Amino acid sequence: MTMETAVLGGGCFWCIEAVYLEVRGVTAVESGYTGGQQPNPTYEQVCTGGTGHAEVVKLEFDPAVISYRDILEIFFTIHDPTTLNRQGNDVGTQYRSVIYYQSPEQEATARQVMAEMAAVWDAPIVTELSPPQPYYRAEDYHQNYFAQHPLQGYCAFVVEPKVVKFRKMHSNRLK
Template structure:
């Protein structure tokens, strides 16, 4: 059974790269959601004025990887205790947020957030927000890490996040 979760935790390049390491993940779409501007562009989202977050829509096969693993990986690949930022990426567009499509996903997201609160020191700031319009990011942002593996940001920020997921979820690696 195919399921899609939409989550945001800093720059979508990092989330995209980390999720693509996991078996059962069939698609990762870098996108914008959670804001008020219709069909925003990357440049608009970067201003922080649209209300949108850089997010990913992760589609996966629950027969190959449990939904809980997808969500636990989310809480592993970013720091959910940083409000409106991840490292040097600052602004509401980099917030830690989950966007459920229905009540069942809301319950799954709440359970995952509660599990993560047990292993993260400090208070989690991850919000659970209604899933509104999802606008795909521009083509240049799709699978960015694979296209730009030696880019400075990828080496400094994405690689450590990918490595954290690889170390924590070895049984689910491709």
């Protein structure tokens, strides 16, 4: 079994992580940081916007079960790829919409999906497409955050609606 990796940023990593943990074919999901200048950044440092990192999730998936294209189609339905450096009330470059492709094939697929998504959204897509960058795992307390804190305010009012939307739109992709 050959696994692939995808690295995606679409706002707060708690939201993206919560969705992909439910996707059939995704075998691991990890919250982290990438795309910045400072080695081994902390959450507090990334939150300032000064390190240049994006909050991302790193996915391991089985391409025999779910394709990279499917991973990206889900990505474009669970966040707003038309808002520059923000998702809702989360504002700053750390919340940017970004795809860190891991191979030339992923880059080509991402370009194709982004072009298709441009026809779906009313505003221009601002999602960045970037080559792999050094990745840093987020602190332990960020991992599987929504499952551990479903009643926390942010989780109840921001994460949960994204998970519900995913379940409705992509029920055929649920574990």
